[in-house]
Amino acid sequence: xxxxVINSRGFDNFDFRFIGLIFVILGVGVLSIYxxxxxxxxxxxxxxxxxxxxxxxxxxFLVMWLSDYHRIAxxxxxxxxxxxxxxxxxxxxxxxxxxxxRWIPMGPFAFQPSEFAKLVLIVTLAHYYxxxxxxxxxxxxxxxGLLxxxGLLxxxxxxxxxxxxxxxxxxxxxxxxxxxxxxxxxVILLFSLMLFPFAWExxxxxLHDYQRQRIMAFVDPAYDPGGxxxxxxxxxxxxxxxxxxGKGLYGGTQSQLKFLxxxxxxxxxxxxxxxxxxxxxxxxxxxFVTLIWLSLEIVAxxxxxxxxxxxxxxxxxxxFCVVVNIGMTAxxxxxxxxxxxxxxxxxxxxxxxxxxxxxxxxxxxxxLSFF
Amino acid sequence: xxxxxxxxxxxxxxxxxxxxxxxxxxxxxxxxxxxLWHLQIREGPYYRDLSENNRTRSVIMExxxxxxxxxxxxxxxxxxxxxxxxxxxxxxxxxxxxxEQLTNLLGLDEALVRKKLTARGSKQLPRKVKDRLSLREATxxxxxxxxxxxxxxxxxxxxxxxxxxxASHLLGYVGEVSPEQLEKPEFADLxxxxxxxxxxxxxxxxxxxxxxxxxxxxxxxxxxxxKRTVVVEQAHAGDNLYLTIDVRLQKVAESLLGEESGAIxxxxxxxxxxxxxxxxxxxxxxxxSRELTPKQWAEIVQNEGRPLNNRASQGxxxxxxxxxxMMAAAALxxxxxxxxxxxxxxxxxxxxxxxxxxxxxxxxGSVDLRRAxxxxxxxxxxxxxxxxxxxxxxxxxxxxxxxxxxGIELPSERIGIVPSSAWKQKAKNEPWLPGETISxxxxxxxxxxxxxxxxxxxxxxxxxxxxxxxxxxxxVMDRATGALEERPAVPKRTLKLRPxxxxxxxxxxxxxxxxxxxxxxxxxxxxxGGKTGTAQTTALSKEKRAEKDIPKKFRDHAWFxxxxxxxxxxxxxxxxxEHMGHGGSASAPLxxxxxxxxxxxxxxxxxxVPDGAVAREADxxxxxxx
Numbered sequence: 001x002x003x004x005v006i007n008s009r010g011f012d013n014f015d016f017r018f019i020g021l022i023f024v025i026l027g028v029g030v031l032s033i034y035x036x037x038x039x040x041x042x043x044x045x046x047x048x049x050x051x052x053x054x055x056x057x058x059x060x061f062l063v064m065w066l067s068d069y070h071r072i073a074x075x076x077x078x079x080x081x082x083x084x085x086x087x088x089x090x091x092x093x094x095x096x097x098x099x100x101x102r103w104i105p106m107g108p109f110a111f112q113p114s115e116f117a118k119l120v121l122i123v124t125l126a127h128y129y130x131x132x133x134x135x136x137x138x139x140x141x142x143x144x145g146l147l148x149x150x151g152l153l154x155x156x157x158x159x160x161x162x163x164x165x166x167x168x169x170x171x172x173x174x175x176x177x178x179x180x181x182x183x184x185x186x187v188i189l190l191f192s193l194m195l196f197p198f199a200w201e202x203x204x205x206x207l208h209d210y211q212r213q214r215i216m217a218f219v220d221p222a223y224d225p226g227g228x229x230x231x232x233x234x235x236x237x238x239x240x241x242x243x244x245x246g247k248g249l250y251g252g253t254q255s256q257l258k259f260l261x262x263x264x265x266x267x268x269x270x271x272x273x274x275x276x277x278x279x280x281x282x283x284x285x286x287x288f289v290t291l292i293w294l295s296l297e298i299v300a301x302x303x304x305x306x307x308x309x310x311x312x313x314x315x316x317x318x319x320f321c322v323v324v325n326i327g328m329t330a331x332x333x334x335x336x337x338x339x340x341x342x343x344x345x346x347x348x349x350x351x352x353x354x355x356x357x358x359x360x361x362x363x364x365x366x367x368l369s370f371f
Numbered sequence: 372x373x374x375x376x377x378x379x380x381x382x383x384x385x386x387x388x389x390x391x392x393x394x395x396x397x398x399x400x401x402x403x404x405x406x407l408w409h410l411q412i413r414e415g416p417y418y419r420d421l422s423e424n425n426r427t428r429s430v431i432m433e434x435x436x437x438x439x440x441x442x443x444x445x446x447x448x449x450x451x452x453x454x455x456x457x458x459x460x461x462x463x464x465x466x467x468x469x470x471e472q473l474t475n476l477l478g479l480d481e482a483l484v485r486k487k488l489t490a491r492g493s494k495q496l497p498r499k500v501k502d503r504l505s506l507r508e509a510t511x512x513x514x515x516x517x518x519x520x521x522x523x524x525x526x527x528x529x530x531x532x533x534x535x536x537x538a539s540h541l542l543g544y545v546g547e548v549s550p551e552q553l554e555k556p557e558f559a560d561l562x563x564x565x566x567x568x569x570x571x572x573x574x575x576x577x578x579x580x581x582x583x584x585x586x587x588x589x590x591x592x593x594x595x596x597x598k599r600t601v602v603v604e605q606a607h608a609g610d611n612l613y614l615t616i617d618v619r620l621q622k623v624a625e626s627l628l629g630e631e632s633g634a635i636x637x638x639x640x641x642x643x644x645x646x647x648x649x650x651x652x653x654x655x656x657x658x659x660s661r662e663l664t665p666k667q668w669a670e671i672v673q674n675e676g677r678p679l680n681n682r683a684s685q686g687x688x689x690x691x692x693x694x695x696x697m698m699a700a701a702a703l704x705x706x707x708x709x710x711x712x713x714x715x716x717x718x719x720x721x722x723x724x725x726x727x728x729x730x731x732x733x734x735x736g737s738v739d740l741r742r743a744x745x746x747x748x749x750x751x752x753x754x755x756x757x758x759x760x761x762x763x764x765x766x767x768x769x770x771x772x773x774x775x776x777x778g779i780e781l782p783s784e785r786i787g788i789v790p791s792s793a794w795k796q797k798a799k800n801e802p803w804l805p806g807e808t809i810s811x812x813x814x815x816x817x818x819x820x821x822x823x824x825x826x827x828x829x830x831x832x833x834x835x836x837x838x839x840x841x842x843x844x845x846x847v848m849d850r851a852t853g854a855l856e857e858r859p860a861v862p863k864r865t866l867k868l869r870p871x872x873x874x875x876x877x878x879x880x881x882x883x884x885x886x887x888x889x890x891x892x893x894x895x896x897x898x899x900g901g902k903t904g905t906a907q908t909t910a911l912s913k914e915k916r917a918e919k920d921i922p923k924k925f926r927d928h929a930w931f932x933x934x935x936x937x938x939x940x941x942x943x944x945x946x947x948x949e950h951m952g953h954g955g956s957a958s959a960p961l962x963x964x965x966x967x968x969x970x971x972x973x974x975x976x977x978x979x980v981p982d983g984a985v986a987r988e989a990d991x992x993x994x995x996x997x
Contacts, residue, residue: 177388177392240419323403
């Protein structure tokens with residue numbers, strides 16, 4: 001027993017594979033960002049900045065990995081309160097980009113609270129469910145729902161549809177994993193169905209023009225290649241043009257000649273797909289699946305409910321982002337502005353994702369410690 | 372942690388539910404992989420094509436038109452660099468906005484711009500919106516370039532005629548190929564905005580002069596900025612033409628007509644070379660080669676002087692007494708008269724109830740053929756015509772090339788009219804009247820000829836019966852190889868006349884100048900033979916009115932045809948002055964000046980075509996100038 005405890009404090013093979021996978025995916029991301037932005041002609045181009053974010057993310061990763069996740073969970077409510085305040089600040093003081101206010105300027109950089117809100121929400125919900133046995137649909141569904149609601153509304157107000165959907169996804173996934181009686185599930189479904197028209201009206205009404213156009217363009221991107229469906233179509237062209245083996249590094253005309261917008265952020269997957277083709281894409285999908293598979297192992301061996309819930313929340317968030325991002329670039333979903341975890345350029349997202357993965361590994365690290 | 376143990380059962384439950392996540396994850400990833408397989412493998416080639424289309428733009432490189440020189444190598448038409456405005460429709464996001472911007476920036480006609488941008492045709496090829504931009508306009512466009520996606524200013528060569536109105540009808544002008552033209556097979560390899568010859572030599576020899584457009588595939592980024600050239604298919608410049616005209620003689624001919632309407636044609640009877648071909652009023656081909664607004668175009672077309680009409684080859688006039696040259700040959704060959712046959716002229720010819728007047732009241736007395744020509748006696752030819760009959764007259768007229776094309780290499784040559792009973796039946800559905808034979812015998816009535824036909828006729832006489840097809844282009848220089856291809860003179864036909872007939876007529880025509888109706892053409896420099904003609908334009912009563920009292924538009928056309936020197940002619944001239952009155956007083960002096968000019972120029976024949984170096988130097992901005 002003692003040696004296993006000691007062993008768990010060390011750096012084992014599992015950790016090595018897990019961290020290795022993370023950095024391989026990060027590396028692929030940097031390469032793709034480099035490919036699109038290498039000729040930017042500025043002193044500090046995106047790929048260089050992304051490396052800085054990865055370094056900062058590594059620190060966040062180490063902090064989250066090496067602390068005690070129980071202690072982290074205890075900070076959940078205050079942290080959630082702070083995030084709510086920051087989300088409110090964004091609405092008034094934030095920096096806007098393309099019709100949305102998402103960033104709080106911090107010197108030369110900008111900080112995106114909605115990214116961090118996702119992680120904080122996961123910790124908060126995990127903390128909530130594990131603190132005491134939550135029984136009955138009021139405790140299981142409504143109360144956490146009320147916890148989610150202010151954050152969700154503030155994020156939608158920005159508006160940041162992508163983060164809002166991630167928020168909902170985290171909530172739904174945690175609910176599902178905590179388990180619900182069939183009766184409670186039925187009530188939720190019924191309410192959802194009844195509320196759907198109103199919710200749709202509210203959602204649709206609260207969307208900005210560009211968001212509506214993007215969703216409309218999803219239906220038929222070829223309808224207006226120069227206009228609303230432009231992103232979706234150019235992204236599909238980029239991916240499709242990669243064919244089996246891709247056009248090679250820097251060979252992607254769609255991204256190199258800037259037909260594909262946002263090639264370094266939301267559409268980094270399209271850049272990768274154009275340059276490396278279907279084979280590259282398959283390899284990347286396998287990397288992501290393996291990472292998530294290892295994460296699921298951590299849940300399966302979690303020693304307590306808090307750990308398991310934290311891990312599940314983080315996995316669900318990652319899965320959601322990966323699937324929705326690739327799905328939207330491939331034209332399966334509307335374009336909602338969700339970055340590809342570990343690959344898209346972005347300080348807040350990179351740091352948050354790495355912190356989350358650190359916390360995930362933390363759950364594994366603590367699984368055999370008894371004290 | 373104390374609480375941890377309390378939920379062990381729930382933890383186990385949660386961990387059992389992980390299977391949902393595992394299965395769900397694999398399903399969703401499989402779905403993504405399937406979608407990507409569909410995009411990249413099944414539809415991959417399609418999207419690859421789309422990405423190629425995205426990045427490449429076809430740019431047409433207009434060829435430089437071939438240069439046109441006169442017989443001595445004087446440049447008549449060249450190309451100058453000029454800015455042309457193109458719009459690449461693929462890069463235009465908002466067409467209405469662009470139309471508004473262009474209209475505002477350049478002051479263009481909105482409807483015109485709209486027409487250019489919405490015309491049918493390939494979307495891949497850029498549309499030409501305006502040529503000959505001023506430097507200011509080009510700068511304006513370039514400075515607004517970021518606001519005008521898809522708009523390009525290219526440097527291209529534009530047709531330029533250094534001589535302005537000089538030889539305008541002969542050279543013609545160029546213009547954009549019209550939608551109707553584009554449907555014809557000979558324009559099949561052209562595209563909207565291509566420049567083709569629309570008139571004159573430019574049109575007739577368009578195939579040679581046009582050259583071949585090149586195409587450039589350029590790679591552009593999303594903003595339409597050129598990144599690099601992918602494929603180049605060079606444009607091939609058109610061939611150079613060396614005309615037969617002498618621009619010095621041409622200028623003299625044009626200045627002789629001055630403000631009058633009319634035509635002067637000078638041929639070398641020995642080869643058919645067109646030495647000068649003037650038609651007045653003229654136009655500036657530089658203006659017409661530009662894009663005209665409908666209003667400008669209407670002004671030119673509706674101009675009463677009909678400046679676009681090449682009177683030399685398209686103007687049809689009654690030949691008047693010039694016709695007597697042909698009549699004299701016909702009368703002798705058909706044995707209607709002999710050289711010594713005399714006919715008494717008392718100033719009129721009675722036929723039925725009508726009296727046909729001679730131009731000279733009181734008549735010429737007894738005249739033989741020679742005197743009849745010298746004095747242009749109408750009664751003599753009335754009589755001859757009446758004896759000969761209209762059919763014989765018509766067949767000889769055809770022998771002299773009347774009623775048919777001379778074959779000059781210009782578009783839309785007119786053939787005039789040689790009347791006969793068959794012709795009248797066909798054209799008017801009426802029988803021939805005997806009195807009409809009498810009018811026809813002095814070149815009035817239905818007879819119609821072009822000045823070019825008259826020049827060719829007198830040239831044939833001067834050249835002892837051998838007609839050459841009028842030749843406009845002496846040589847063509849292939850721009851690719853530099854090879855010069857001479858175009859030989861083409862004999863058209865030889866008159867079947869008894870050998871003594873033409874010398875006799877030539878001698879009489881020399882007499883016309885020395886002692887007859889054309890003494891004003893008498894030159895101290897050179898012997899000239901010729902024949903005057905005064906073509907009635909309306910059936911004015913024959914009562915004599917002072918020339919100046921008749922309104923200009925009712926006055927007679929003044930003809931004079933001439934050749935010189937009489938014993939070995941090197942030039943044949945036809946002068947027609949519309950409404951200028953009598954041929955002897957109005958036209959003969961012009962022919963004299965022209966012939967004297969020609970003699971003074973002492974043309975070395977044939978002139979040497981300048982070498983290629985000169986040609987290339989003059990071709991400012993030839994090749995591809997994009």
